[in-house]
Amino acid sequence: AQSVAQPEDQVNVAEGNPLTVKCTYSVSGNPYLFWYVQYPNRGLQFLLKYITGDNLVKGSYGFEAEFNKSQTSFHLKKPSALVSDSALYFCAVRGYGNNRLAFGKGNQVVVIP
C-alpha cells in the first residue's frame, strides 16, 4: 500500500521567511512524488513533481522540493514566503505501475504579514 504523511496540521511563517512543509511517504518500489496547492473552494493546482534524476526539484511560484530516499521524504520549500502563499498544501505519491494517486491530509500554511 502507498501512503503519505504530512505531520503538521498548520505551518505559520512570517512573510519573507523561509517556508518548509514536510512530507514523508511509503510506497513499494520507486516513488513518483507530487506537490499540490489548494485555495479555498477551488481544485488542486500542481506545483512540482519528482520522477527521477536530481533530488532537488524546482516548480511553480518559486517553490522547490527535495527528495530524500533514505528518509523517504519530499519536503516542500520556498526561500521567502509571501502572504499570497497562504493556502492548503498536499503531498501525493504514486508507486511505479500503480494507477492510484495517494494524498496526504494536507498542511494549512499561514503567512503572517
Add this chain to the structure above:
Amino acid sequence: SQTIHQWPATLVQPVGSPLSLECTVEGTSNPNLYWYRQAAGRGLQLLFYSVGIGQISSEVPQNLSASRPQDRQFILSSKKLLLSDSGFYLCAWGGQFNTEAFFGQGTRLTVV
C-alpha cells in the same frame, strides 16, 4: 491543451434524493480518471478511479457509484443521498504513472 470540466459547482440536495455529478476531459485520450472527496476542507479520499471505458475501481465501500460511459466522461452517482455524503467532490485526470493529475474545480455538495 487539456482541460477538465466538472459541474455543477455547488449543489444542495435533500436526504434520500439521487445524485449525478459529471466530469469531462478535453484534449487527451484514454486518460486515467479519478473521483476524490474532501471533507471539512482537508484530506483527500480517493473514491473511484478508472483506467478505461467501463473499468471502475472502488476504493472504499460507500453510498456512491461511478461510471465511465465514454473515454473522457466520468460520472459519480448515488441512488439515495445520506447526510454523510456532504463534502467537496473533485474529479481529476492523469496520464501514465510518472505524470501529475489535473483537477477540476470541484463540486460543493450539501445534503440537507
